[in-house]
Amino acid sequence: MLGRRLLKIVNCNLNTNFYRDFSSEVVDINKIHKRFCNKGLKTPRILITGGLGQLGTECAKLLRKSYGEENVILSDIIKPTDNGLTNGPFIFADILDFKGLQKIIVNYRIDWLIHFSALLSAVGEQNVPLAVRVNIEGMHNVIELARQYNLRIFVPSTIGAFGPDSPRNPTPNITIQRPRTIYGVSKVHAELLGEYYHHKFGLDFRCLRFPGVISSDPPGGGTTDYAVAVFHEGLLRKRYKCYLEPHTRLPMMYIDDCLAALFQFLNAPNERLRRRVYNVTAMSFTPEELFNEIKKHIPDLHVSYKPDSRQNIANTWPQVFDDSEARKDWNWTHEFNLEKMVISMIQDVSENFIPKYQHLSEVSSYV
Ligand SMILES: NC(=O)c1ccc[n+]([C@@H]2O[C@H](COP(=O)([O-])OP(=O)(O)OC[C@H]3O[C@@H](n4cnc5c(N)ncnc54)[C@H](O)[C@@H]3O)[C@@H](O)[C@H]2O)c1
16 A cells, blocks of 8 residues: 555656656656766665664665665564565664674665664663664764765654754754653764764765654654554554543654655755755644544544653654755655545555454554
8 A cells, every 4th residue: 555655656667657856846756867867876775774664664665666676775683574575685784783784785885874773762761771772872883884885874863852942833953952862862963973974074964853754554662653553543443542642742744755755855966955954844733633633534433541651752842843944955845734644544554454453462562
């Protein structure tokens, strides 16, 4: 389903497929390639770390459509399920193993590194030492290798890179950042280190601060996971217990927009980028607003609230994200608002997940 939708976003083989460009709403994908090729650059070979998480597999599908299956190497430390993989190479890569990563970069002649490995906000708070290792030491490894081998490196940041001292509505691109989670601290560290390497060594470091990303795939233990879980629980059991209070407003983005932003930003010419780190977003809503929208399609959905420690995290995060700099500099535009996202998620989860749920225990992983 998502694969089919991605075909709508990008298809490098056909003349009739369109993709949003820097300067207009839609553009022939071949134009992007032409622009890329005109610069005398070869098709990049791309390594994705942490590629079996919520974002990695879908990102690999998109990039493989654009650059060829063999040119996108998906990697992780977990074992892929048979249906978790798309065509193309998958390898084991632990970002804490510098030599191992180095070997991969050399053997596969990597040009671009997309660094997704991380422990997310809620999981990070459960195991701070591991979050420090994966999110901070891991970042040291990949950025140093990117410098040594002259790679373009993309590292996602997050709304969690802001804290209670930041303006929350709206939160601009440049403002106070004093996050209160190890996840946020590690992401600010990644942003600053990337900017430093860019200024000191000329490293082509690129970073987007994503809001909560909504997709049908299982999320990795973040504070915005409720906006995915409610679709699975709601469609299967018509009940959902939310761990955030009803009026907790957070910025969000549908997976298609997240991938579109990533693709567009990765291909943006350097001269268009006034910054190395940009806010991007698509919408902001509260749990109550989301559930009311879902109830238009599932009227018997019953929601209750039992806030937990994730509420404390959400209370320090941006409510509305100001991404005007991304819109101005490289013409970022989103496509999915709340209404459109809910329709798409209901269709996706109904078709691809609900038939597979045989036992309630399978669903508990989404709560
Ligand atoms: N999903 C979101 O809503 C969201 C929002 C903002 C930013 N981001 C960022 O995007 C990136 C991807 O997010 P996601 O939701 O796919 O995360 P995820 O938790 O679903 O996946 C992270 C992956 O990292 C892997 N990993 C953990 N330790 C590793 C190690 N030592 N070596 C290699 N891989 C390791 C895990 O196995 C996992 O598959 C993260 O950096 C995250 O901070 C995500």
